[in-house]
Amino acid sequence: MFAIERQNKIKEILFKEKRVDVSELSKLFEVTEVTIRRDLDKLEQDGFLIKTYGGAVLNEEAFKDATKDESEDENLEDKQLIGSIASHMVENGEAIFLGPGTTCLEIAKKIKDKKITVLTNDLVIALELKDALGIKVIVSGGDLIQSTSMLVGRFAHQALEGIYINKAFIGVKGVNFETGYTLDRYEEALFLQEVSKISREVIIVADHTKFNKIAFARLGDLTMARKVITNKQIPDEYKSFFFEHAVKLYTTYEFE
Structure with a gap:
C-alpha cells in the first residue's frame, strides 16, 4: 500500500473514531510504528489531526473554522x-x-x-x-x-x-x-x-x-x-x- 493510500485510510478511521493509536495502526497496515508516525506528521501538517502521546485525534476545530461563522x-x-x-x-x-x-x-x-x-x-x-x-x-x-x-x-x-x-x-x-x-x-x-x-x-x-x-x-x-x-x-x-x-x-x- 502506498503512503497516500494509507494516509487516506487513516483519515477515514479518524473521522469515524475521532482518534487513532500508533501501535494499532502499525498492526492494521503491517508497517513499522516509525512509518505510522511519519503518516501522522504529514496529516498534522495538512491540518487534519492533532498528534497526542501514542496517537492522534481529529482536528475538529479546523473543520469548524473551514466555513464562515x-x-x-x-x-x-x-x-x-x-x-x-x-x-x-x-x-x-x-x-x-x-x-x-x-x-x-x-x-x-x-x-x-x-x-x-x-x-x-x-x-x-x-x-x-x-x-x-x-x-x-x-x-x-x-x-x-x-x-x-x-x-x-x-x-x-x-x-x-x-x-x-x-x-x-x-x-x-x-x-x-x-x-x-x-x-x-x-x-x-x-x-x-x-x-x-x-x-x-x-x-x-x-x-x-x-x-x-x-x-x-x-x-x-x-x-x-x-x-x-x-x-x-x-x-x-x-x-x-x-x-x-x-x-x-x-x-x-x-x-x-
Whole structure:
C-alpha cells in the first residue's frame, strides 16, 4: 500500500473514531510504528489531526473554522431559506449528494429528520449529520484541500464507482450566461462533474449574490441542471432564461 493510500485510510478511521493509536495502526497496515508516525506528521501538517502521546485525534476545530461563522455570513438567511426549499425535495429512502459549501450545509441542517443516505465530500457537512439517527453518511475519500473541509482527487473519484444517487445538490460560486456555472477550484469541478453523471437529478443551489459572477473553474452550462434553487432577487434575465430552457426555478419568495 502506498503512503497516500494509507494516509487516506487513516483519515477515514479518524473521522469515524475521532482518534487513532500508533501501535494499532502499525498492526492494521503491517508497517513499522516509525512509518505510522511519519503518516501522522504529514496529516498534522495538512491540518487534519492533532498528534497526542501514542496517537492522534481529529482536528475538529479546523473543520469548524473551514466555513464562515454564521454571524459573519451576510447571506445566511438567504441560504437558510434555500436549505428549507431543498429539504422539501428530499424523500425518505433516497440517496442524495451534498456538495461542499455553506449553502449545502444549510440543507444538511434541515434534513436531519429524514431516513436517507447522504454522500458528501465535505467533512463539515458529515460532522453536522453525525448524530442524525435516520441518516447513513458516506464520506468520499480524497485529498483534503488546505484551509477547507473539501475532499477531492483520485480517491474521491473512486468513491463514486458503482453507486447511484437520486439527487445531487451542488453549490456554485458563479452563475453567468457566458461561462455557465463556475467554482473556485479545478479539482472540485472535476469531482462534481463525475457526481453529476451518477445522479438522476442535479439541483443547483446558489444565493442571488452568485449571479453575474465568474469563478476560476467551469462546472457546466446553465442547462446542466433541470432545477435551480435561489432567491427572488436574481436578475430577471436569468428568470427568463431558465423559463425558456425548461429549467425549474425555485425561489425563497414563498418562504418569506
